[in-house]
Amino acid sequence: MRRRTFLTGAAGLAGIGWSGTSRAQAQAWPSKPIRLVVGFAAGGASDIVGRLISPGLGERLGQTVYVENRAGAGGNLAAASVAQAEPDGYTLMLATPGPETINPTVYDKLPFDPRKDFAPIALLCSILDVLAVPADRPWKTVKELIDDARARPGAITFSSSGIGSPSHVALLLLQSLTGINVVHVPYRGGGPMMGDFLAGRIDATIGTGPVLMPLDEGGQLRILGVATAERSPLAPHIPTISESVPGYAMANWLGLAAPARTPPVLIEKIHQAALATLADPAVRAKLTQQSAVPTPLGPQDYAAHVKAEYERWTPLLKAAKAKVE
Incomplete structure (x- = not known):
């Protein structure tokens, strides 16, 4: 894969045609509310973080930033709507691992091209993932769970919020490192999954x-x-999973992206607003309460992060033949 891949190159193309009157328009931006598209339902981790950062972004940009939830297809519906939006700075995407690093492998066809359709703005934060069991189960440690799974192949069920979701990828990584045979039970979203869990x-x-x-x-x-x-x-x-399973490490992350060809001057304005928002002690405290750690990166480093994540998970997903029908 060539170096200029997911999210890279888009920013370089973004400035084409922005001169004269367009530059004046850029200086006047924003003159109306900005839409932040979140690909999951209200109440989930991405929605919570989106609603935490949007007021700070709006304050620093001088305009309201409002969250629009567009749930479905592992974030693909939201990503498609952003890819098709005008590249004028008024539509942003709260980017998640699915559309950018996982879904290109698990879906045969996407209504967008993650290589070409998005301009990177910033990596925002990583969200702590945890391995949990119902309170009435006997296991007190990761080792006890893994040992039991090895002793009783196919007897233990693991749920996820869907095929190709970060929770599914986390399970695939656990299986690949331990060789355990468990039953994967995918759900259509985190809400139904948590009800059964x-x-x-x-x-x-x-x-x-x-x-x-x-x-x-x-x-x-x-x-x-x-x-x-x-x-x-x-x-x-809380111990790490890697203390029982050497080499295990996974982080759920959230970023900020815009439609490709969004002018670089606007990308930079939004990037600076995001950095300032993440540096706000009150915002950092609220993120911490939500088990989220600010991990601010600029457009180039964020693009490199997405590329590395794609290259890490693609072989694992292909080996597992993980496909959404």
Whole structure:
């Protein structure tokens, strides 16, 4: 794969045609509210983060930034709507791993091209993923769960929010490193999955901290490990999965992107507003409460991050023959 791949190159093309009157328009931007498209339903981790950062973006850009939830197809519906939007700075996407790094492998056809249709703005944050089991299950550690899965192939169920979702990829990584044989139970979204999980119909899941950690504190489930390579400062008392499964590391992340050909001057304005928002102590505190760690990167570094993630997960997904029918 050539170096200029996912999200790269788009920013370079973005300035074509912006001269004269267009430059004056850029100086006047923004003159109306800005739409931040989130590819998942209200209440999920991405929606929560989108609503946390949008006021700060709006304050720094001098215009309202509002969240529009466009859920469906693992974030593809939202990504398609952004790809087709005018590249005028008034439509942004809260980017997630699915459309940019996972879905190109698990979907045979996408209504957008992640290589060409988006301009990178910033990596915003990583969201802590955790391995959890219902409170009535016997396992107290990751090792106990893995040992039992090895002793009883096909007996333990793992849920995910859908084929190709980050929770599914997290499970595939666990299976590839341990050789365990468990039953994958995919759902159409996190809401239905959590309903069955909390009802005890599922044995384990790997999901986002903002959803699972409050339930652990309330005694409704038990978190066995965090997915980061090292113990998280957000939950230093919880072991990492890698302490039982060497080499295990995964981070769910959120970024900010715009339609390709969005003018570089606007990309830079939004990027600076995002950096300033993430540096705000009040915003950082709220993100921490949601198990999210600010990880600000600029457009080029963000594009490199997406490329690396795509190259990491594609072989794993292909080996598992993970496909959405």
